Amino acid sequence: MTKKPEMLALDNQLCFAFYSVSHAFSRAYRPFLDPLGLTYPQYVVLLVLWEQDDLTVKEIGDRLFLDSGTLTPLLKRLEAAGHIRRTRDRKDERQVRVLLTETGRTMRDKAEEIPRQVGCVLGLSFDEVRAFTQEVAKLRGRLHDSAAVSAKS
């Protein structure tokens, strides 16, 4: 009555493929981020702010699928490093607005070349990368949707 025995084989687990490739990416970025004094999650937060500055913690979290428990200490470290400023919103004192400093903005120029440099070892064309990225994002969306459904209690 056991299902296909390979059902639990590690090499058939899509989740493990993502889990391990995600760490591999983080390691691949490290040589480029270390000189900038950034961790990968910190870099991702800056990606968000470089696209749109002056966001609340909640807005950053929505974009990155992270909550304040993760973001608050991370943002404090980015602030201590001089990349951002955090200020309570005057209109709504619940919210904390995150703004890039001049240092944080200029950091963007140093980061500009990183995706290409890491990407060139992937052996994928620009279009392939984009198609792949969208496929993966689609899966992520389905996982989130199902989580939302099961949390509808």
Next chain:
Amino acid sequence: MTKKPEMLALDNQLCFAFYSVSHAFSRAYRPFLDPLGLTYPQYVVLLVLWEQDDLTVKEIGDRLFLDSGTLTPLLKRLEAAGHIRRTRDRKDERQVRVLLTETGRTMRDKAEEIPRQVGCVLGLSFDEVRAFTQEVAKLRGRLHDSAAVSAKS
């Protein structure tokens, strides 16, 4: 002289797609793993041992791309929970052999249905999942290869 402005856009980052989908998977597995008292990394270690029992810490690490700094405390928790035993190898006292207990083996039956249940929200056929998994593993291989090359110093 700025490159394509969308080069750093979050939605074009393959790395972020993997980063975020990996966490989404971990969250999707949680409702199934919590009742078993397992975290996702612990579950993955058991996947390895269910495929082949009596491995050293190194062998598990090679399979999962993790080192002893991560595995040692994780394995101690699995041992404390009664799923495995850890014993020094008599032939080579440097090595620690990891063996499933009866509890650990029977846990496999409870885990058997998890991948299918999570997988059914993905909207992918078995073949699609497999193809996707292999594509992702191929990328992981290229990242590891390039890391190995740059570490050839």
Next chain:
DNA sequence: CACAATCTAATCGCGCACAATCTAAATCCA
């Protein structure tokens, strides 16, 4: 207006990841 419900961050605790370092065992090889 009062006051409950909702919302935003912050905080705390735990469990990874991982670099760096350490110890001890095994292997190499002059």
Next chain:
DNA sequence: TGGATTTAGATTGTGCGCGATTAGATTGTG
């Protein structure tokens, strides 16, 4: 054989992720 090198695992410190809780501000409703 014996010292140098290599290897396996453990340890330490830092930084995430995230569930759970808390504090404080805002909104909704009678």
